Amino acid sequence: xxxxxxxxxxxxxxxxxxxxxxxxxxxxxxxxxxxxxxxxxxxxxxxxxxxxxxxxxxxxxxxxxxxxxxxxxxxxxxxxxxxxxxxxxxxxxxxxxxxxxxxxxxxxxxxxxxxxxxxxxxxxxxxxxxxxxxxxxxxxxxxxxxxxxxxxxxxxxxxxxxxxxxxxxxxxxxxxxxxxxxxxxxxxxxxxxxxxxxxxxxxxxxxxxxxxxxxxxxxxxxxxxxxxxxxxxxxxxxxxxxxxxxxxxxxxxxxxxxxxxxxxxxxxxxxxxxxxxxxxxxxxxxxxxxxxxxxxxxxxxxxxxxxxxxxxxxxxxxxxxxx
Amino acid sequence: xxxxxxxxxxxxxxxxxxxxxxxxxxxxxxxxxxxxxxxxxxxxxxxxxxxxxxxxxxxxxxxxxxxxxxxxxxxxxxxxxxxxxxxxxxxxxxxxxxxxxxxxxxxxxxxxxxxxxxxxxxxxxxxxxxxxxxxxxxxxxxxxxxxxxxxxxxxxxxxxxxxxxxxxxxxxxxxxxxxxxxxxxxxxxxxxxxxxxxxxxxxxxxxxxxxxxxxxxxxxxxxxxxxxxxxxxxxxxxxxxxxxxxxxxxxxxxxxxxxxxxxxxxxxxxxxxxxxxxxxxxxxxxxxxxxxxxxxxxxxxxxxxxxxxxxxxxxxxxxxxxx
Numbered sequence: 001x002x003x004x005x006x007x008x009x010x011x012x013x014x015x016x017x018x019x020x021x022x023x024x025x026x027x028x029x030x031x032x033x034x035x036x037x038x039x040x041x042x043x044x045x046x047x048x049x050x051x052x053x054x055x056x057x058x059x060x061x062x063x064x065x066x067x068x069x070x071x072x073x074x075x076x077x078x079x080x081x082x083x084x085x086x087x088x089x090x091x092x093x094x095x096x097x098x099x100x101x102x103x104x105x106x107x108x109x110x111x112x113x114x115x116x117x118x119x120x121x122x123x124x125x126x127x128x129x130x131x132x133x134x135x136x137x138x139x140x141x142x143x144x145x146x147x148x149x150x151x152x153x154x155x156x157x158x159x160x161x162x163x164x165x166x167x168x169x170x171x172x173x174x175x176x177x178x179x180x181x182x183x184x185x186x187x188x189x190x191x192x193x194x195x196x197x198x199x200x201x202x203x204x205x206x207x208x209x210x211x212x213x214x215x216x217x218x219x220x221x222x223x224x225x226x227x228x229x230x231x232x233x234x235x236x237x238x239x240x241x242x243x244x245x246x247x248x249x250x251x252x253x254x255x256x257x258x259x260x261x262x263x264x265x266x267x268x269x270x271x272x273x274x275x276x277x278x279x280x281x282x283x284x285x286x287x288x289x290x291x292x293x294x295x296x297x298x299x300x301x302x303x304x305x306x307x308x309x310x311x312x313x314x315x316x317x318x319x320x321x322x323x
Numbered sequence: 324x325x326x327x328x329x330x331x332x333x334x335x336x337x338x339x340x341x342x343x344x345x346x347x348x349x350x351x352x353x354x355x356x357x358x359x360x361x362x363x364x365x366x367x368x369x370x371x372x373x374x375x376x377x378x379x380x381x382x383x384x385x386x387x388x389x390x391x392x393x394x395x396x397x398x399x400x401x402x403x404x405x406x407x408x409x410x411x412x413x414x415x416x417x418x419x420x421x422x423x424x425x426x427x428x429x430x431x432x433x434x435x436x437x438x439x440x441x442x443x444x445x446x447x448x449x450x451x452x453x454x455x456x457x458x459x460x461x462x463x464x465x466x467x468x469x470x471x472x473x474x475x476x477x478x479x480x481x482x483x484x485x486x487x488x489x490x491x492x493x494x495x496x497x498x499x500x501x502x503x504x505x506x507x508x509x510x511x512x513x514x515x516x517x518x519x520x521x522x523x524x525x526x527x528x529x530x531x532x533x534x535x536x537x538x539x540x541x542x543x544x545x546x547x548x549x550x551x552x553x554x555x556x557x558x559x560x561x562x563x564x565x566x567x568x569x570x571x572x573x574x575x576x577x578x579x580x581x582x583x584x585x586x587x588x589x590x591x592x593x594x595x596x597x598x599x600x601x602x603x604x605x606x607x608x609x610x611x612x613x614x615x616x617x618x619x620x621x622x623x624x625x626x627x628x629x630x631x632x633x634x635x636x637x638x639x640x641x642x643x644x645x646x
Contacts, residue, residue, distance in 0.1 A: 030353075051601045113598055271639055275436055278374045278604075278635030280597045312601035316594055316646045323643040 015198040018065045018157075019164040025064055025097055026164075029053050031172045031306070036276040037289065041296040043305050047277065048169055050310035051285050055117065057237065057311030058165050058188060059090025059152060065161030066150045067091075067098045075100045080147045082106070082138035084131060084236040085114025086284070086311050087152030092123030103147060105138040107131050111236060113315040131231055132241045153187030154244025162188050166195025169306060176203040177302020182287035183207040183216045183258060185240035186247025188308070193250040203306075206299070207251065207258035208291030210235045210283075214260045215243040216251060224248065234263045234322065237284025237311055257299075265290040267322055273309070282314045283322075338521040341388045341480075342487040348387055348420055349487075352376050354495045354629070359599040360612065364619040366628050370600065371492055373633035374608050378440065380560065380634025381488050381511060382413025382475060388484030389473045390414075390421045398423045403470045405429070405461035407454065407559040408437025409607070409634050410475030415446030426470060428461040430454050434559060436638040454554055455564045476510030477567025485511050489518025492629060499526040500625025505610035506530040506539045506581060508563035509570025511631070516573040526629075529622070530574065530581035531614030533558045533606075537583045538566040539574060547571065557586045557645065560607025560634055580622075588613040590645055596632065605637045606645075 029050045037045035050058045067079060078101035081091050088104035095102035102123040106115060107130055118125050128137045142149045152158060165188065169176055183189050189207055196203060209217055210233035219225045227242030243251075251258065269286035273279050288307040352373050360368035373381045390402060401424035404414050411427035418425035425446040429438060430453055441448050451460045465472045475481060488511065492499055506512050512530055519526060532540055533556035541549045550565030566574075574581065592609035596602050611630040 056601060274603045274637065275639065278379060278602055280601050280603045314597065316598065320643050320646040323639045323646075 015160055015163045015167065015194050018160045019167045021068060022061050022064050022161055022164045026054055026060060027052060028168050031169065034277060036272065037292070041292060041301070041305070043301045044303055045292070045305045045307065046173065048165070048306055048308045049279070050165060050308055051279060051281055051312030053310065055086070055089040055093045055121070056313045057086040057090065058162060059087045060093045061164050062152070062158035062161035062187060062191065063090040063094035063150065064098065066155060066157040067094050067100050069157050070148060074148045078103060078147045079150050080105065080138055080141055081150050081152055082134045083152055084239055085110050085118065086237050086313060088118040088123065088125070089114060089121060090152065091150060092118045092121035096122045103141070105134045105141070107134045111313065111315040111318060114313050117313065131239055135241045151244065153185030153190070153240065153247050156246060158187055159190035159194060159247070159250070162191025163194040163198065165308070166192040167199065170195060170199045170201050173304055173306070176201060176304045176306055178204045178206065178305045179308065180206045180208060180288040180292045180306065181308040182235070182238050182284050183209050184213070184238040184284070185242065185244045186216055186251055187244065188310070189255065190244070190247040190250040193254040196254065204256040205254060206256055206291060208287045209258060209260050210238055210266065210287065211260045211262050213239045215240060216248065217258050217260055219243040219248045220252060220258055235266055235283035235287055237282055238287060259291045259295050261287065261290040261294055265294055269293065270322070279309070280312055280314055281309050282311050285309045285311050338483055338486045338490065338517050341483045342490045344391060345384050345387050345484055345487045349377055349383060350375060351491050354492065357600060359595065360615070364615060364624070364628070366624045367626055368615070368628045368630065369496065371488070371629055371631045372602065373488060373631055374602060374604055374635030376633065378409070378412040378416045378444070379636045380409040380413065381485060382410045383416045384487050385475070385481035385484035385510060385514065386413040386417035386473065387421065389478060389480040390417050390423050392480050393471060397471045401426060401470045402473050403428065403461055403464055404473050404475055405457045406475055407562055408433050408441065409560050409636060411441040411446065411448070412437060412444060412636070413475065414473060415441045415444035419445045426464070428457045428464070430457045434636065434638040434641060437636050440636065454562055458564045474567065476508030476513070476563065476570050479569060481510055482513035482517060482569070482573070485514025486517040486521065488631070489515040490522065493518060493522045493524050496627055496629070499524060499627045499629055501527045501529065501628045502631065503529045503531055503611040503615045503629065504631040505558070505561050505607050506532050507536070507561040507607070508565065508567045509539055509574055510567065511633070512539070512578065513567070513570040513573040516577040519577065527579040528577060529579055529614060529618070531610045532581060532583050533561055533589065533610065534583045534585050536562045538563060539571065540581050540583055542566040542571045543575060543581055558589055558606035558610055560605055561610060582614045582618050584610060584613040584617050588617055592616065593645070602632070603635055603637055604632050605634055608632045608634050
């Protein structure tokens with residue numbers, strides 16, 4: 001489970017190397033002003049439309065950089081991850097473009113759209129149990145088959161690749177004051193910390209977790225990354241089995257707060273994004289907006305508030321139940 | 324029902340005057356390449372994302388220009404239109420920005436989201452009967468109350484304003500070969516003809532109508548604009564009570580074809596836009612894609628095919644029934 005990186009994560013310029021590399025494959029996603037949200041919270045609010053990224057989420061950013069940093073031998077043996085589906089698609093898409101065999105272990109109840117898309121990008125998909133059981137099965141496969149495990153969050157190379165998301169935000173809006181983002185295991189969060197460190201940005205970071213999958217909040221209370229016994233939320237894209245150790249280190253050092261929101265607030269944010277912004281965010285993609293709307297009044301926000309919207313992989317049959 | 328225009332529709336430069344005027348208020352909406360659609364039809368396909376326009380559809384383009392061209396006396400007396408909701412929002416939004424009182428007559432079954440948004444932009448909304456009955460009520464109000472009627476389609480100033488949509492397409496992609504667009508009464512269609520005339524573009528135009536509201540197809544067969552006895556389609560945004568006379572003249576002169584699609588094909592196109600492009604188009608906004616998918620094989624298309632996606636005003640409770 002060890003990655004060989006061509007670029008130490010402490011080394012100057014590594015985040016920029018990753019950014020340049022992923023820019024060869026991925027979109028620099030747009031940053032939109034939202035009149036509706038700005039009116040609702042009384043500050044200028046912008047949306048980083050990462051659901052328009054390849055595969056519908058930010059995940060291929062880190063996966064591309066992590067695979068790129070593997071040895072040729074490891075790449076020939078293939079890579080594996082566990083995922084509710086977005087990281088799986090990210091791994092599969094990156095593997096397809098970097099000629100690397102990919103295997104994705106998904107929970108048995110995974111969203112069919114994500115399963116089909118992951119297979120469509122060339123990965124083998126194995127469905128198994130709960131998110132925790134899928135993670136355990138993934139670990140067993142790594143031991144037995146000699147494939148390389150790439151965590152979609154608790155991996156320094158993955159987070160360095162994910163940092164490209166933050167680099168785009170700061171490039172487009174250098175005076176960003178506040179960034180709201182969903183937290184699952186903490187991979188995007190860690191990437192954002194790396195980007196702000198790299199650029200010297202003073203933006204405040206606010207993580208948003210579903211109440212039923214609040215591993216990072218629990219970790220901050222306990223002072224160490226915790227694994228959850230169960231997760232229960234409609235936001236499958238944020239239902240990681242626990243917080244990553246290295247993610248926790250970065251989040252606890254740099255985040256202003258990690259907030260929790262109930263699933264109802266996430267659904268309300270999805271409806272708002274759909275009816276007002278005309279975009280189809282999945283629950284994980286709407287969580288940042290839910291957190292902003294629920295907590296904006298209690299926080300002193302600045303003049304350039306950003307919500308990261310990732311992803312957009314909604315199964316129509318699930319959406320029908322949510323509307 | 325007569326508009327006083329400051330700029331004759333035959334006059335050189337009028338389309339560009341309108342374009343410059345609406346650009347002060349509205350977005351130049353993006354043109355996106357769609358990998359999914361390009362693969363499906365075997366040609367490069369681009370989407371003109373007009374559902375991101377103010378009010379969620381192209382309608383304020385023409386409404387702004389039409390109101391701007393009214394006399395001060397007419398503007399003080401107020402303007403009225405009949406609409407399933409998108410033209411109503413467009414009129415209301417334009418009136419709000421040009422200090423003009425607006426009244427919108429909508430069918431009794433109109434989408435609640437559109438009613439609320441129209442009122443939100445400051446219009447008075449009156450609901451009445453079928454689309455045909457709403458149109459008749461609108462005509463009665465004009466006679467009785469002295470308000471100025473602005474047809475959302477059969478009006479040269481409105482179409483000149485709508486032409487700005489086509490001007491943006493040609494500016495962004497001068498070598499556009501084929502444009503697919505939904506047709507209701509024919510206002511967008513007429514605007515596109517004006518834009519292609521103005522720019523000298525040789526792009527082919529393909530109109531797409533729901534089978535249950537195919538007024539323009541019937542008009543082309545009969546050789547004159549027809550009114551329908553009834554309309555029945557999920558695409559309320561294309562369910563005009565008939566084809567406009569001046570729209571018909573422009574369409575019959577310049578369009579390659581007007582195609583019809585069943586509601587099922589429109590729903591399939593909505594799902595594709597939602598799951599692959601992450602955007603929430605209403606049925607009227609998905610019709611162009613439905614037409615492209617259904618008819619692409621029978622047509623010899625070029626290397627820059629465009630589908631116009633307008634609008635994006637979906638009522639979540641209706642969406643639930645459609646999924």
